[in-house]
């Protein structure tokens with residue numbers, strides 16, 4: 001398919017519309033790979049925050065395969081999470097599990113991702129990408145659960161880990177990650193920042209979030225402060241499916257209060273939105289005219 005090159009209106013992010021979820025995953029993987037490669041080239045290290053839900057799985061699959069497995073300087077990459085659920089690491093609801101299984105799986109046996117003593121080395125035929133084990137920064141939720149500590153403990157400890165990593169800070173004092181991948185919920189949440197969230201009023205970098213009652217999974221969470229998305233060099237939102245079309249249309253309609261529509265935070269210049277056709281179906285025509293369609 002020939003891509004139609006749009007030109008994003010001033011103050012708007014770049015929007016790319018792909019035919020289907022696999023094409024959107026390939027496009028997102030290429031954006032992440034380029035951002036990580038550039039960061040390692042320019043600063044010797046790359047900090048990537050990934051997401052949960054179903055969206056990242058296809059992206060991990062592409063990144064774990066050629067050409068990205070060999071092309072990205074994985075030894076310089078740090079992986080963080082924008083949010084996680086307060087469940088054990090082997091629980092299917094864990095946001096870490098898919099990353100470990102699909103992107104990092106088995107790498108411990110190659111000697112590049114540690115010994116596997118902490119559970120990252122899995123039985124699998126294909127080695128994952130060689131991110132050094134100590135650079136995979138899962139939220140310490142398994143530790144909290146194991147030691148009978150609350151989500152607030154995991155949040156404080158994760159903030160301490162982020163501070164020790166020595167990332168540059170923006171003017172407001174938030175860490176600048178190189179790329180933050182987010183999915184968006186049908187209610188307009190990103191990270192675990194739901195409509196009406198109290199996270200905006202707490203400057204802590206990492207916060208415990210009570211289990212949402214309006215959307216599944218209804219489990220307690222730990223999330224980054226939403227302003228960390230804004231501080232990042234590249235916010236990357238990826239959405240698939242018809243059930244996201246109304247949310248996408250809302251985000252790109254008249255600006256709403258971010259407290260009611262947290263996903264609006266990623267509608268800023270320099271951000272990239274990758275949508276499949278189903279998710280883009282109800283985009284306002286003026287915004288669609290500025291999108292890159294088909295590639």
Ligand code: 6PG
Pocket residue numbers: 051052053054055056083084085095182183184185186189190191192
């Ligand atoms: C979480 C996520 C969350 C997710 C969206 C989209 O832990 O719930 O990090 O913010 O990205 O809910 O989820 P899907 O990709 O499954 O649509």
